[in-house]
Amino acid sequence: MQDKLDELNARLGEIYDLQGAAAVLTWDQLTYMPPGGAVARGRQVALLSRLAHEKLTDPQIGRLLDALRPYAAQMPYDSQVASLVRVTQRIYDKAVKVPAEYVARMTEHTTATYEVWEGARPANDFARVIPYLEKTLDLSREMANFFPGYQHIADPLIDTSDEGMTAATVAAVFAELRAQLVPIVRATTAQPPADDACLHQDYPEEAQLAFGLDIARRFGYDMERGRLDKTAHPFTIGFSTGDVRITTRVKLHDLSDSLFSTLHEAGHAMYEQGVDPTLEGTPLAEGTSAGVHESQSRLWENIVGRSRGLWEFYYPRLQATFPQQLGGVSLDAFYRAINKVQPSLIRTDADEVTYNLHVMVRFDLELALLEGTLAVRDLPEAWRERYAADLGIAPPDDRDGVLQDVHWYGGLIGGAFQGYTLGNIMSAQFYDAAVRAHSSIPAEIAQANSARCMTGCARTSIGTGASSQQRSCCSASPAAG
Amino acid sequence: MQDKLDELNARLGEIYDLQGAAAVLTWDQLTYMPPGGAVARGRQVALLSRLAHEKLTDPQIGRLLDALRPYAAQMPYDSQVASLVRVTQRIYDKAVKVPAEYVARMTEHTTATYEVWEGARPANDFARVIPYLEKTLDLSREMANFFPGYQHIADPLIDTSDEGMTAATVAAVFAELRAQLVPIVRATTAQPPADDACLHQDYPEEAQLAFGLDIARRFGYDMERGRLDKTAHPFTIGFSTGDVRITTRVKLHDLSDSLFSTLHEAGHAMYEQGVDPTLEGTPLAEGTSAGVHESQSRLWENIVGRSRGLWEFYYPRLQATFPQQLGGVSLDAFYRAINKVQPSLIRTDADEVTYNLHVMVRFDLELALLEGTLAVRDLPEAWRERYAADLGIAPPDDRDGVLQDVHWYGGLIGGAFQGYTLGNIMSAQFYDAAVRAHSSIPAEIAQANSARCMTGCARTSIGTGASSQQRSCCSASPAAG
Numbered sequence: 020m021q022d023k024l025d026e027l028n029a030r031l032g033e034i035y036d037l038q039g040a041a042a043v044l045t046w047d048q049l050t051y052m053p054p055g056g057a058v059a060r061g062r063q064v065a066l067l068s069r070l071a072h073e074k075l076t077d078p079q080i081g082r083l084l085d086a087l088r089p090y091a092a093q094m095p096y097d098s099q100v101a102s103l104v105r106v107t108q109r110i111y112d113k114a115v116k117v118p119a120e121y122v123a124r125m126t127e128h129t130t131a132t133y134e135v136w137e138g139a140r141p142a143n144d145f146a147r148v149i150p151y152l153e154k155t156l157d158l159s160r161e162m163a164n165f166f167p168g169y170q171h172i173a174d175p176l177i178d179t180s181d182e183g184m185t186a187a188t189v190a191a192v193f194a195e196l197r198a199q200l201v202p203i204v205r206a207t208t209a210q211p212p213a214d215d216a217c218l219h220q221d222y223p224e225e226a227q228l229a230f231g232l233d234i235a236r237r238f239g240y241d242m243e244r245g246r247l248d249k250t251a252h253p254f255t256i257g258f259s260t261g262d263v264r265i266t267t268r269v270k271l272h273d274l275s276d277s278l279f280s281t282l283h284e285a286g287h288a289m290y291e292q293g294v295d296p297t298l299e300g301t302p303l304a305e306g307t308s309a310g311v312h313e314s315q316s317r318l319w320e321n322i323v324g325r326s327r328g329l330w331e332f333y334y335p336r337l338q339a340t341f342p343q344q345l346g347g348v349s350l351d352a353f354y355r356a357i358n359k360v361q362p363s364l365i366r367t368d369a370d371e372v373t374y375n376l377h378v379m380v381r382f383d384l385e386l387a388l389l390e391g392t393l394a395v396r397d398l399p400e401a402w403r404e405r406y407a408a409d410l411g412i413a414p415p416d417d418r419d420g421v422l423q424d425v426h427w428y429g430g431l432i433g434g435a436f437q438g439y440t441l442g443n444i445m446s447a448q449f450y451d452a453a454v455r456a457h458s459s460i461p462a463e464i465a466q467a468n469s470a471r472c473m474t475g476c477a478r479t480s481i482g483t484g485a486s487s488q489q490r491s492c493c494s495a496s497p498a499a500g
Numbered sequence: 501m502q503d504k505l506d507e508l509n510a511r512l513g514e515i516y517d518l519q520g521a522a523a524v525l526t527w528d529q530l531t532y533m534p535p536g537g538a539v540a541r542g543r544q545v546a547l548l549s550r551l552a553h554e555k556l557t558d559p560q561i562g563r564l565l566d567a568l569r570p571y572a573a574q575m576p577y578d579s580q581v582a583s584l585v586r587v588t589q590r591i592y593d594k595a596v597k598v599p600a601e602y603v604a605r606m607t608e609h610t611t612a613t614y615e616v617w618e619g620a621r622p623a624n625d626f627a628r629v630i631p632y633l634e635k636t637l638d639l640s641r642e643m644a645n646f647f648p649g650y651q652h653i654a655d656p657l658i659d660t661s662d663e664g665m666t667a668a669t670v671a672a673v674f675a676e677l678r679a680q681l682v683p684i685v686r687a688t689t690a691q692p693p694a695d696d697a698c699l700h701q702d703y704p705e706e707a708q709l710a711f712g713l714d715i716a717r718r719f720g721y722d723m724e725r726g727r728l729d730k731t732a733h734p735f736t737i738g739f740s741t742g743d744v745r746i747t748t749r750v751k752l753h754d755l756s757d758s759l760f761s762t763l764h765e766a767g768h769a770m771y772e773q774g775v776d777p778t779l780e781g782t783p784l785a786e787g788t789s790a791g792v793h794e795s796q797s798r799l800w801e802n803i804v805g806r807s808r809g810l811w812e813f814y815y816p817r818l819q820a821t822f823p824q825q826l827g828g829v830s831l832d833a834f835y836r837a838i839n840k841v842q843p844s845l846i847r848t849d850a851d852e853v854t855y856n857l858h859v860m861v862r863f864d865l866e867l868a869l870l871e872g873t874l875a876v877r878d879l880p881e882a883w884r885e886r887y888a889a890d891l892g893i894a895p896p897d898d899r900d901g902v903l904q905d906v907h908w909y910g911g912l913i914g915g916a917f918q919g920y921t922l923g924n925i926m927s928a929q930f931y932d933a934a935v936r937a938h939s940s941i942p943a944e945i946a947q948a949n950s951a952r953c954m955t956g957c958a959r960t961s962i963g964t965g966a967s968s969q970q971r972s973c974c975s976a977s978p979a980a981g
Contacts (some may be wrong), residue, residue, distance in 0.1 A: 032543075033547060036540070036543055036544045036547045037544075037547065039540060039544055040521055040522075040525055040544045040547070040548060041521075043524060043525050043528055043544075044521060044524050046528075047524055047527075047528060051532075051727060051729075052743065053723065053724055053725055053726055053727050053742075053743055053745075054724050054725075055722070055724050055725030055726075055740075055742030055743055056725070056739060056740060056742050056743030057742070058740070058742060059517070059520060059739060059740030059742055059743065059780070060739070060740075060743070062513075062517055063517045063518075063520055063521045063524070063739070066514060066517050066518065066521070067521060070551065241536070242534065243534055243535050243536050244534055244535075244536030244537070245534055245536075246532060246534050248532075258537060258540060258541070258544075259536075259537060259539070259540030259541075261534075261536030261537050261538070261539060261540055262533065262534055262536055262537030262540065262541070264534075299540070
């Protein structure tokens with residue numbers, strides 16, 4: 020059995036090294052690659068991805084799993100061997116059930132759709148993308164049907180990013196949140212919004228970057244195993260547990276944009292840096308789910324990053340960094356500014372309170388599209404109606420409406436959005452559990468000593484492939500989950 | 501035949517895309533990778549290299565070449581098809597003749613040797629590397645013997661980097677150069693060396709980098725298909741003809757170090773940027789030889805870069821960039837400073853005149869080691885004797901003597917050095933031919949209009965895999981070579 024386990028680990032190691040190599044190429048493409056490199060780079064990334072896929076779908080992987088399954092069944096569920104066999108089986112089954120012919124067809128279509136969308140969005144031309152989205156919808160249903168036996172056609176698509184969740188379980192969670200959230204939004208927005216003019220002054224780029232990174236480091240982001248660069252859209256990318264990088268963008272007249280995106284990405288990155296190195300090169304080193312990954316970014320961005328306690332420590336430093344801009348602004352005024360609540364049209368710009376309403380709109384529309392109760396051509400109107408009903412404002416055009424997010428135009432329809440809100444919910448749950456277990460946490464945050472416990476929380480939710488709902492935080496050792 | 505040619509091209513395309521991907525990973529490792537990424541990175545680069553090697557030694561490549569050889573034989577020698585089949589055959593034969601078992605053993609040994617050298621050099625401890633170098637010598641002989649039928653045991657090793665050259669042909673070229681060079685060195689060094697104190701003031705890093713890059717761009721280095729970064733040791737690396745990058749290092753108190761290394765690397769990079777894109781993904785897109793590659797870097801660094809004409813244009817700009825440092829220094833004084841000749845101990849710091857003597861010492865010692873007429877343990881003494889005889893100075897220790905260059909400690913002994921001097925010779929020949937064909941070149945350089953012809957020269961010597969000695973410059977079209 021040890022021989023078979025070793026062989027499985029060796030094969031998985033090559034797959035993840037190929038994926039890690041492809042990720043380095045992607046990072047370079049988005050940070051420093053000159054324009055002339057694009058054509059060859061597309062080819063190189065595609066080749067590495069194809070080789071990784073070929074190695075994952077090698078029938079020998081299936082034979083090794085068949086041989087190891089009875090052995091793993093005798094082990095505790097959360098043991099490394101049982102988890103490795105179970106999670107590898109899951110990704111192997113998914114990989115072999117989706118024909119290579121389909122993947123090629125789907126990739127070609129989504130690439131073409133993305134290009135059309137890139138032109139259609141600034142032109143506010145939804146009509147242009149209709150035939151593409153209709154085909155995407157067909158391809159999404161085709162993907163779901165590679166995994167028969169579902170209750171709702173969206174279930175296999177949701178399962179791809181949030182393992183173990185279904186349309187029904189997500190809808191139930193969202194209904195509960197929504198019932199409590201809508202009155203809060205109404206009450207908050209009945210009052211005039213906070214004044215955040217102090218955030219919209221001239222803030223030199225270098226100082227913004229350095230300040231955000233300083234907080235991220237104190238949170239626990241390890242620069243010996245990471246780095247911060249600038250890109251058009253912020254992201255986190257890992258090549259191994261020893262090299263997990265983040266990016267941010269900087270707006271000269273918006274202090275919060277770079278700052279909180281740096282803290283958000285640092286949250287994602289600390290999750291991956293926190294993986295036990297012995298899991299490297301296996302699927303156990305990947306995040307548990309999109310939702311759990313997002314819980315870590317939102318925890319650090321919002322629950323810690325926008326807390327009053329944190330800024331009791333950092334605000335005097337921020338004032339010292341930007342004395343002309345913030346010297347006359349009180350901590351209270353700054354705290355209200357970074358927590359301003361105001362319904363808006365764009366999800367990625369939304370505040371912490373209204374954000375989840377944006378996600379729910381998208382989730383419900385995805386389900387309706389997949390069910391066939393909503394036609395693609397009727398999507399813009401449905402979008403406007405929901406925004407008017409839920410947020411009290413409707414987009415004047417499709418550019419800031421249904422065309423705003425890349426997800427449907429660069430991938431499948433279904434499963435793309437629920438993780439954002441699941442992550443928000445879990446971030447609150449993790450923090451709540453952490454404070455119950457360690458009541459000193461809020462005081463430690465106010466002393467900028469915030470990294471200790473919650474990085475431990477992240478560790479408990481990674482590695483065993485159990486869905487995040489089964490886990491509590493800071494109430495058990497990482498090994499026991 | 502077209503089908504077979506297409507299949508060969510497709511297979512070669514994958515091999516070169518894997519190599520290009522590995523090169524991206526190497527570039528990242530040397531520029532921006534955090535320390536924690538090193539272990540996984542080593543694994544990832546090794547995996548990509550192994551996959552490329554497996555694809556190159558696939559017997560199907562041999563079958564395709566067998567089928568295509570008669571067809572290619574009917575084509576003109578320099579045609580793309582004939583060249584592709586000929587050059588691919590050459591690298592295929594070399595790849596299959598060297599057993600994978602040997603490559604693994606050799607790589608393991610040279611990696612270990614490099615690590616020992618890294619400690620031994622600063623400790624001035626040649627004794628520590630003796631057993632390693634002795635084994636390297638055995639491995640070098642073993643490598644040579646995979647290619648029997650040579651006249652001198654160094655021939656196969658020389659042929660690896662400078663195709664078509666042998667110990668005898670190199671020795672003859674070197675003897676001719678040496679006979680003319682030694683009197684020039686003696687005559688020059690009989691006079692007091694030029695005063696280059698003006699180069700050793702405070703020169704801020706950003707301005708140094710920008711100035712060097714400005715000249716490189718006017719030379720013709722295309723930043724749409726390249727970029728400049730800082731590394732410990734300058735180098736050029738290409739991932740495709742659309743992405744060829746250079747690096748430099750900056751010394752605050754040495755204006756010439758970064759400046760001329762930028763021009764040197766830009767020469768290498770323009771050679772690769774000049775490759776016909778239709779050759780991409782084949783061995784025809786690689787440089788013809790180490791020597792020809794070096795001819796391009798030395799042409800731009802020395803023959804153009806240190807010319808009086810160039811600085812007639814650039815020196816007023818350099819003075820405007822560094823008015824405090826150079827405002828009171830005349831063009832004449834600056835020109836003498838950047839062309840200062842003085843025998844020194846370190847090859848990489850050597851001036852244009854004495855540089856080739858450093859190379860000849862190493863070349864002769866490599867031959868003696870391989871022949872067995874010199875024992876590894878006697879190498880330091882032999883080194884000191886040759887330096888005293890040839891350059892008139894002997895290193896006081898091995899750190900600045902036999903331990904200075906990485907080549908023998910990170911690879912095989914034999915073939916490592918001759919390319920530097922062959923490149924110097926060819927750079928002069930190329931320039932001479934260029935000026936004969938286009939007498940306006942020196943005047944155009946003085947107007948900073950230097951890129952036109954000589955980039956054309958570089959193009960003529962790439963792509964057909966013919967050894968550089970068979971080529972003339974600017975006297976024929978690129979297609980005809």
